[in-house]
Amino acid sequence: MRAVLSKVAGGPESLVIEEVTDPTPAKGQVVIEVKAIGINYPDALIVEDKYQFKPERPFSPGAEIAGIVDAVGEGVKGVMRGDRVIAVPGWGGLAERVAVPADSLIPIPDGMDFETAAAFVMTYGTSYYALKDRANLQPDETLLVLGAAGGVGAAAVELGKAMGARVVAAASTNDKVEFALELGADNGLIYPSGPMDKAAQKELAGEFKLATGRDGADVVYDAVGGDYAEPALRAMDWNGRYLVVGFPAGIPSLPLNLTLLKSVSVVGVFWGAAVARDPAGHAANMTELMALYKADKIRPRISKTYPLEKAPDAIKALGERQAMGKIVVVTED
Numbered sequence: 001m002r003a004v005l006s007k008v009a010g011g012p013e014s015l016v017i018e019e020v021t022d023p024t025p026a027k028g029q030v031v032i033e034v035k036a037i038g039i040n041y042p043d044a045l046i047v048e049d050k051y052q053f054k055p056e057r058p059f060s061p062g063a064e065i066a067g068i069v070d071a072v073g074e075g076v077k078g079v080m081r082g083d084r085v086i087a088v089p090g091w092g093g094l095a096e097r098v099a100v101p102a103d104s105l106i107p108i109p110d111g112m113d114f115e116t117a118a119a120f121v122m123t124y125g126t127s128y129y130a131l132k133d134r135a136n137l138q139p140d141e142t143l144l145v146l147g148a149a150g151g152v153g154a155a156a157v158e159l160g161k162a163m164g165a166r167v168v169a170a171a172s173t174n175d176k177v178e179f180a181l182e183l184g185a186d187n188g189l190i191y192p193s194g195p196m197d198k199a200a201q202k203e204l205a206g207e208f209k210l211a212t213g214r215d216g217a218d219v220v221y222d223a224v225g226g227d228y229a230e231p232a233l234r235a236m237d238w239n240g241r242y243l244v245v246g247f248p249a250g251i252p253s254l255p256l257n258l259t260l261l262k263s264v265s266v267v268g269v270f271w272g273a274a275v276a277r278d279p280a281g282h283a284a285n286m287t288e289l290m291a292l293y294k295a296d297k298i299r300p301r302i303s304k305t306y307p308l309e310k311a312p313d314a315i316k317a318l319g320e321r322q323a324m325g326k327i328v329v330v331t332e333d
Contacts, residue, residue, distance in 0.1 A: 001019065001020060001021075001022050001095060001096040001097050002017055002018070002019060002020075002095065002096050002308060002309075002331075003017070003018060003019075003020045003060050003094065003095035003096070004016075004017050004060050004061065004062070004094035004095065004308065004311045004312070005017070005018055005020075005058045005059070005060055006046075006047045006057060006058060006059055006060070006061060007057055007058045008057070009047070009048055009049040010047065010048060011044075011047070011048060011316070011319075012044070012047065012312040012313070012315040012316040012319065013312060013316070014047065015047060015061075015311065015312045015315070017308070017309055017311070020095070022097055023097055023098065023099040024071065024073075024099070025071050025072060025073030025076075025099055026073055026099065027073055027074045027075050028073060028074075028075050028076060028101055028102055028103070029073040029076070029099050029100060029101055029102060030069050030070075030071065030072050030073060030076060030079055030085075030099070030100065030102045030105070031069070031070045031071040031097055031098070031099050032065060032067040032068065032069060032070060032085060032087060032097065032098050032099075032100060033067050033068045033069075033070040033096070033097055034065050034066075034067040034093065034095060034096055034097060034098055034331050035066055035067040035068065035114035035118075035330065035331060035332070036065070036066045036067070036114040036115045036117065036118035036119075036305075036328050036329065036330050036331070037062045037064065037065050037066075037093045037094055037118055037311075037328065037329040037330075037331075038063070038064040038065075038066075038118040038119045038120075038121075038122060038123075038326060038327075038328055039062075039311075039314045039315060039318050039326070039327040039328065039329060040063055040064065040122050040123070040151060040318070041150075041151070041152075041246060041248060041318060041319070042063055043061040043062060043063060043315050043318070044315050044316075044318055044319035046061055046091055047061055047315070052270075052272075053090065053091070055091050055092075059091055059092060060091060060092045060093065060094045060095050061091055061093070061094055061315065062089075062091060062092060062093025062094035062095070062311075062329075063088060063089065063090050063091060063093060063122060064086070064087070064088045064089075064093060064118055064120075064121050064122045065086070065087050065088075065089065065093040065098060065118060066084075066085070066086050066087075066108060066114045066115075066117035066118040067084075067085065067098075067114065068082060068083070068084055068085070069081050069082060069083040069085055069105075070097060072102070073102070076102040078102075079102050079105060083105075083107065084107070084108040084114075084117075085105040085106065085107060085108060086105070086106040086107075086108055086117050086118070086120065086121055087100040087104055087105055087106070088104070088121050088122060088125075088275075089104075090272065094308065094311050094329065096308070096331050106121065106286055109290055109293070109294065112293070114330075115302055115305060115328045115330065116299075116300050116302070118328050119151075119300040119302055119325075119326035119328055120289075120293070120300055121286070122151075122152075122271075123151040123152045123154070123155040123300070123326065124155045124159065124289050124298060124300075125271055125275070125282070125285065125286065125289070126152050126155070126245070126269065126271040127152050127155040127156040127159050127221070128155075128159055128285050128288070128289055129269065129271045129274055129282075129285060130156070130221060130243045130245060130269040130271070131143070131156065131159055131160060131163060131219070131221070131243075132163070132285070133274070133281070133285075134241070134243060134267045134268075134269055135219045135221075135241040135243055135267065136241070137160065137163050137165055137218075137219050138163075138164075138165075138218075139163065139164030139165065140164060140165070140166065141165050141166070141218035141219060142165065142166045142167075142168065142212050142213060142215075142216070142217050142218050142219070142237070143156070143160040143165040143166065143167050143168065143217065143218070143219045143220075143221060144168045144170065144208060144211075144212055144217035144219070144220045144221065144232060144235070145157055145160065145167060145168070145169050145170065145180070145185075145221045145223075146170050146191075146220070146221065146222045146223060146224040146228055146232060147170075147171065147222075147223040147224040147246075147248070148169035148170055148171045148176070148177070148180040148185065148188070149169075149171045149175075149176035149177075149179045149180055149324040149325070150223060150321065150323070150324075150325075151323070151325065151326050152223050152245060152246070153169075153171075153180075153221070153223050154179070154180065154183055154301060154324070154325050154326075155298070155300075156221045156223075157169055157180050157183045157184060157185050158183050158184060158297070158298045158299070159292075159298065160221075161183075161184040161185075161297075162292055162297040162298060165218075165219075166186050166187075166213075167184065167185045167186050167187075168185065168186065168187045168188065168189070168208075168211045168212050168217070169181065169183075169185035169187070169188040169189075170188065170189050170190075170191050170208070170211075170228075171188070171190065171191070172190065172191060172192075172193045172321075173190065174190055175324070176324055177189065177190055179301075179324045179325070183301070187211050187212075188211075189207055189208070189211045191204055191207075191228060192204070195226075195227055196227040200227075201227055201230055201231045202231070202234075204228070204231040205230070205231035205232075205234035205235050206235075207231075208231055208232055208234075208235035209234075209235040212235055215237040215238075216235045216236050216237040216240070217232070217235055217236050217237060217240060218236075218237050218239075218240055218241070219240065219241050219242075219243065220232045220233070220235075220236060220240065220241075220242045220243060221243045221245060222242065222243060222244060222245055222246075223245040223246045223248075224246070224247075224248060224249045225244075225246065225247030225248065225249050225250055225251055225252050226247065226248075226249025226250040226251075226252055227249065227250075227252070228249060228252075229252035229254060230252065230254060230255065230258075233254055233255075233258050233259070233262075233264065234258060236262055236264050237262070238262055238263055239262075239263050239264070239265075240262060240263075240264045240265070241264070241265050241267055242254075242259075242264055242265065242266045242267065243267050243269050244266060244267065244268050244269060245269045248321060254266065300325065300326055301324070301325030301326065302325060302326050302327070302328050303323045303324050303325045303326065303327060304317070304323065304327055304328075305327075305328045305329070305330050306327070306328075306329050306330070307329070307330060307331075308329055308330070308331050310329075311329045314327050314328075314329050
């Protein structure tokens with residue numbers, strides 16, 4: 001079978017595509033014939049050794065997959081060959097077949113295609129965990145989403161609306177803001193690209209405050225970091241919750257005096273670890289997310305699909321923040 005491999009640390013150009021031995025299922029495992037792979041920002045980080053996890057090389061990136069159960073290992077119950085399933089192995093997904101624990105599988109609902117299934121779990125799972133479990137977002141509260149056109153940001157916009165919040169979408173271009181407005185955001189603004197000095201950050205804080213209303217944001221969903229963090233924090237309301245989701249613009253240093261003056265909570269969002277620590281809570285969230293999908297309140301937007309041999313280009317496009325919504329790799333043309 002074909003697999004995309006990271007043999008040395010580096011950017012997407014360091015990846016190679018090779019023939020490797022087909023996996024066989026160990027006890028408690030199944031082998032999935034992979035049809036589609038969702039590309040996420042951690043895929044760009046993990047091949048450069050910049051992610052929280054550093055797998056032993058060679059390994060395949062690719063954190064979430066959708067496909068068909070091809071083989072079932074000893075002791076597996078409730079799963080049959082031919083079942084359509086989603087799995088989130090963390091890495092290893094950019095291959096034509098993948099072995100995963102059977103108890104980690106999520107059935108693909110009727111009517112959902114493989115590309116949509118591969119684009120669903122990580123972004124909506126992260127954003128729902130953030131907004132529901134970490135921020136306790138309430139109806140009629142104001143949610144400010146930074147990076148609102150990216151995978152997790154777009155999911156946060158949709159989920160914020162589904163949860164009854166007023167959503168303000170912030171992104172780096174007019175096209176991205178328009179995309180977020182099409183997802184249901186109530187208001188949007190364009191923020192500058194690149195580093196900002198203190199004067200520019202102060203100006204952006206004023207723009208955030210103007211866009212979110214007199215009292216400011218109750219919840220900030222920050223999937224960007226960098227120089228955008230402090231302006232967003234300055235635009236928050238009393239008892240606000242600042243969600244730390246990701247840092248493609250760099251890891252910020254927040255002035256903690258602002259959290260005291262506004263009684264703001266800074267809340268970390270590490271969805272992958274939360275899934276491992278609370279699998280029952282994760283399962284409940286997935287049930288609720290699938291219900292929202294069936295009610296047509298959330299719907300992954302796939303900006304582009306790539307064939308497996310172009311997977312490095314897919315990861316590069318995501319790392320350069322070119323995509324709006326999700327990028328998916330497919331194993332068949």
